[in-house]
Amino acid sequence: MKIPYKKAVEIIEKDNAEFNLHMLHSGFLFEGDFPFRMSKIINKVTLWPPVDIHPSAKVGAGTMIGRYTNICGDSVIGKNCRLQGFCYIPDCVEIGNRVFIGPGVIFTNVKYPKIRGNMMKHRDGKIIIHDDVNIGAGAVIGPNVEIASGVTIGMGAVVTKSITEKNCVYIGIPSKKMGAKNAA
Numbered sequence: 001m002k003i004p005y006k007k008a009v010e011i012i013e014k015d016n017a018e019f020n021l022h023m024l025h026s027g028f029l030f031e032g033d034f035p036f037r038m039s040k041i042i043n044k045v046t047l048w049p050p051v052d053i054h055p056s057a058k059v060g061a062g063t064m065i066g067r068y069t070n071i072c073g074d075s076v077i078g079k080n081c082r083l084q085g086f087c088y089i090p091d092c093v094e095i096g097n098r099v100f101i102g103p104g105v106i107f108t109n110v111k112y113p114k115i116r117g118n119m120m121k122h123r124d125g126k127i128i129i130h131d132d133v134n135i136g137a138g139a140v141i142g143p144n145v146e147i148a149s150g151v152t153i154g155m156g157a158v159v160t161k162s163i164t165e166k167n168c169v170y171i172g173i174p175s176k177k178m179g180a181k182n183a184a
Helices: 004-014 023-028
Strands: 041-042 045-047 093-095 127-129 167-170 176-180
Touching: none
Parallel strands: 093 127
Antiparallel strands: 041 045, 167 176
16 A cells, blocks of 8 residues: 655654655655655655665764665664765665765675675675765775775775775775875
8 A cells, every 4th residue: 555755754753763764765655746856854864865775774863865875784874974866885884973975985895796695695894984084976985994084085986995094085996095184
């Protein structure tokens, strides 16, 4: 049975209930017009539908999630983050507070995908992004990578190794340190 989108949002806001964002914003449950051009604040998270967020993912208050962003299960997004449109965040990604993720950023937890067997067993490692990190448009963050606080990743960069030094700028394929950020 389908229900109008507005009615579903009213139910969620009234009850402040746990809900399946994937089902809410993919439109599977609704009839009538789907509001592609409006943002919606649900549980203090601003969504620009359609978005796909797995029910086991955790998203902090004050975070904004852009259109066509996919956040898979067991991922954690901190408070006051900005995820622009067309981002992909797989299982086992932890993102700190006040992180900016530009449009089309891809996180991947598998370096060499396997066709056969259980894909969950083939994950290469967790991805951890600490607080106050900025990631430019189109960057790719590989598996088993940790990025220190205050780091900036340039657009189109491919990060294949952990970045442990704080407040640095990394660019290129593979990413290399360009320098330190100014404290000003």
